Amino acid sequence: MVEFTIESLDSADVERLRGIFGPLTExxxxxxxxxxxxxxxxxxxxxAKAEIDAATARLRSRQLxxxxxVRLSEGGQMPWGNPVIGLRNPVAPPLVLHRAPDGGKYADFHLGAAYEGPPGHVHGGMSALILDHVLGEAASSADHPRLTGTISMRYLRTTPLGDLHVEARIVRSExxxxxxxxxxxxxxGVTVEAEGVFISPKWAR
Structure with missing residues (x-):
């Protein structure tokens, strides 16, 4: 049995849970x-439907x-339900974010059939979701979260399904x-550009 008291987990426990739930999500x-x-x-x-229904019933026998x-453990945050980076969210591509030398964030990832809008291309809303998340990550730090105030997109051309790259960085703070x-x-080359303003929420100031 998986005892899911996240706040008491150490790094070894987190890795154990990754090993259990990561393959399920995949x-x-x-x-x-x-x-x-x-x-x-x-x-x-x-x-197939009967088999899936039976598996779903087994998973629902004990659930949150x-x-x-966003759970907190000894190793930091666990946003495992997130639709962009969530370890336990099969809707997430998922993105694995890295820190660039300039302090920005970037990720290389793959989008397949589940993310299609125009035939053979990524749904514009999915592009916006990914950029909103990555800009927010770039604008934030572990002890200073910042949430989207406004964001705008400029679609230069349709984004083909397949291997993609996203990156974001801070321009300034006021x-x-x-x-x-x-x-x-x-x-x-670039398919979508984005710029946004991210606000430090009252509870984090």
Whole structure:
């Protein structure tokens, strides 16, 4: 049994949970992709649905009351339900963010069939979600979170599904406001540009 008192976990416990839930999330992520692209017959779909329903019932036999939230452990934050970076969210691509030499954030990742808008291309809302998150990460630090005040996107061209890159950095800070810019790109160059203002919330000041 997994005892899920997150606040009491040390780094070894966190890694143990990663080993349990990370592969489960990857399997569900693969299931989402297979569900979109399968062309099997109706009887095969019916059998698969029954198996999925049974697995869902097993997972629901013990679950959290409400959303996952951002848990804190000895090793830091665990935003595992997040739709961009969440370890336990199969909707998340997921992004693994890195710190650039200039202090900004970046990630290389892959978007497949689950993120399609125009045929063969990424849904514009997904591009906005990713950029909003990464700009927010760039504007924040572990002890100074900052939330989106305003953000604007400039879509230069459609973003093809496949391997992509995102990056963001701080431009300047003025009091409780931090200004950040970033972009999404493929192998041929930038597809979406973004700029935003991120606010230090009252509870974090």
């Amino acid at each position: 399997s569900v992520r693969d299931l989402i992709d297979a569900t979109i692209r399968t062309e099997v017959d109706a009887d095969v779909v019916a059998v 009351d409400g959303a996952f939230g 009091g409780i406001k931090t200004y950040a810019v970033g972009h999404l790109s493929d192998a041929s």
